[in-house]
Amino acid sequence: QSALTQPRSVSGSPGQSVTISCTGTSSDVGGYNSVSWYQQHPGKAPKLMIHGVTERPSGVPDRFSGSKSGNTASLTISGLQAEDEADYYCCSHAGSHTYVFGTGTEVTVL
């Protein structure tokens, strides 16, 4: 049950694209199509942004997209906006109904 590995921080200017990686193992990210991504602003509860690796819930802007290759999942934010500045966490099913989160990435809009 080791945390998935994410970069500590990424940054970009408004309008640019940023990608956050989430690296696990064949026992979690690589073994299931059950990766989700959460956005968390300071002092707030997390918000679901992506589920099932690539699916966006209703109401989430289409500039957020997800993908996966092998044991690494990714979240891309295209057309970065000021309100996207937040912490982002990936989460994967890890077998037997257990889950593991990523270490978290701070996104800064320059």
Add this chain to the structure above:
Amino acid sequence: EVQLVESGGGLVQPGGSLRLSCAASGFTFSSYWMTWVRQAPGKGLEWVANIEPDGSYNCYVDSVKGRFTISRDNAKDSLYLQMNSLRAEDTAVYFCARYGITAAKDVWGQGTTVTV
């Protein structure tokens, strides 16, 4: 409105116990898997425990096995986390959340703070 509201957090001595509650409203609570997630001060999210809709199956992160018990009362639309033998490293904000039909945590409470 779909909502989860946690309560029961507080300050407790090491070795002590605390019971967290999560009141659900706006959806058919008895149809959903539920979960507890925690976040230590300045740290990331950590999955803690899951429970299936009828309460007959649950699972835990290794660090709380044997100390924490997740349970639910579907008649009261409530989720619980009984925490025993608390340690300093259990200090965190504890969130309850719902697993939607997509198997992702789609509804979250505002969190309750536990300080050991």
